[in-house]
Amino acid sequence: MPDSYTARDFPELRGKLIENKELAPFTWLRVGGPADLLFLPEDEADLAMLLAQKPKELPVFVLGAGSNILVRDGGMSGIVVRLTAAFAKMSIEADNLIRVGAATPDRVLAKFAAKSGIDGFAFFSGIPGTIGGALRMNAGCYGSETADRLIEATVLDEVGRRRIISVDELSYSYRNCNAPKSWIFIEALFQGQAGSLEQIQQQMLKIEEQRQQTQPIREKTGGSTFKNPKGHKSWQLIDEAGGRGLTVGDAKMSSQHCNFMINQGNASAADLEELGESIRKSVAKNSGIELEWEIKRIGRK
Ligand SMILES: Cc1cc2nc3c(=O)[nH]c(=O)nc-3n(C[C@H](O)[C@H](O)[C@H](O)COP(=O)(O)OP(=O)(O)OC[C@H]3O[C@@H](n4cnc5c(N)ncnc54)[C@H](O)[C@@H]3O)c2cc1C
Known part of the structure; x- marks a missing residue:
């Protein structure tokens, strides 16, 4: 080769x-x-x-x-x-179990579950990723996260072997999954519970309204830039360190939600990363707390 x-x-x-x-x-x-x-x-x-x-x-x-x-x-x-x-199929199995392909957008799963009268998936309606990303990041909001609903995930390992892994074996924690980095999630089996369409739709509406008020969801952003350190909110630490609205070139810490980084138009990846690193330094200086990137930075500089 x-x-x-x-x-x-x-x-x-x-x-x-x-x-x-x-x-x-x-x-x-x-x-x-x-x-x-x-x-x-x-x-x-x-x-x-x-x-x-x-x-x-x-x-x-x-x-x-x-x-x-x-x-x-x-x-x-x-x-x-x-x-x-081919990786975005969904089906309902017995007892409010939903099998879903990893390329399915989280929002599509939320709507599918609601229409099927299955509760427990409304939180996915506010997360703009796919189920594969949710399985890797343990995505969640408003008190629920992916691992809470997961029974097992199907993966292809580094040599392409299909394996079914139980939620316990994946050792989930806040925005983290301990599966080997080489594994590709291709499917998940989730457990919901019986619910009413009307009630679930109300929950989803509330989530949408909350998001619109508090997050720059129409901007070019990567969601939360940093994980919340135990017992703290990253946005608060950033705010206290003077980071709200800070810019490097066209990269900006959102004025609406200062843990969200925004590309205002012509930012480069280097601008965004430099902004994030300068925020980490200011927060460490101001509060003594080291912020950890939630956004995955990948590739060559
Ligand atoms: C406006 C906005 C709001 C957000 N709000 C939230 C929120 O409330 N809660 C929250 O948790 N997150 C939130 N996020 C962050 C993001 O949506 C989640 O982390 C999401 O789960 C990422 O999924 P993705 O498909 O976009 O993954 P990507 O961003 O493409 O990738 C993220 C990681 O997942 C891995 N990955 C993706 N697919 C697979 C797969 N099939 N197998 C193995 N690994 C895979 C990638 O390799 C990478 O390491 C928000 C983001 C934005 C832009």
Whole structure:
């Protein structure tokens, strides 16, 4: 195998394998350079084939809806995988169990559950990611998180083996999952409970109103920039350190919710990262607390 790989090195794949593909349009922050290779697998067998055939040293990264990602300006080495419609199926099983593909947007699951009279998924209506991203980040809001509802997840491991993993084995904690980084989530089995459509819709409406009032949801943003340190709110620490509205070039800490970073138009990934790092320094100086990035920063500088 050569040092750098092209689509010709993987002739048996049936999905699209695109060279030098810009990633910015696939992310909410709309920044970053190209992926050496972007793979859109035709189906599970196709993705398993890539993982089984690829040389060990060739990195693979899975992109969901790109709502918690900062791709650096130099782009990504190796293969970036974006799951396709084949991974976005949903079905109801007995006892309010929902099986859902990892490419399904969280909001679509929330609406599907509501329409089916299954409660417990309204919180997903406010999170703009996919189920794969939710499984990796343990996404949550308003007191609920992904792990609360999860029974088991189906993954493809680093060599493309299909494995079913129980929620306990995934060792979830706040915005974190301890599954090996190489695993790709392809499906989840969630447990809900019987509920009324009207009540669930009301919950979803309330969540939407709250979001509109408190978060810059129409901007180019990556959601919460930093995790909340135990016993603290990141936005409060940032505010107290004078970070609200701070800018580097076109990168800005939102005036509406100062733990949200915004690309006001022409920010580079470097601007956004520099802004985040300067916020971390100010907060550490002001409060002695080290903020930890929640946004995943990936790729070459
Ligand atoms: C306006 C806004 C509001 C937000 N509000 C919230 C909120 O209330 N609560 C919250 O928790 N988050 C929130 N977020 C952050 C974000 O939506 C979540 O973290 C979401 O779960 C990320 O999902 P994604 O599909 O966009 O993943 P990406 O951002 O694309 O990726 C995030 C991580 O998940 C991994 N990943 C994605 N898919 C898979 C897969 N199939 N298998 C393995 N790993 C995978 C990626 O490799 C990466 O490490 C918000 C973001 C925005 C922009």
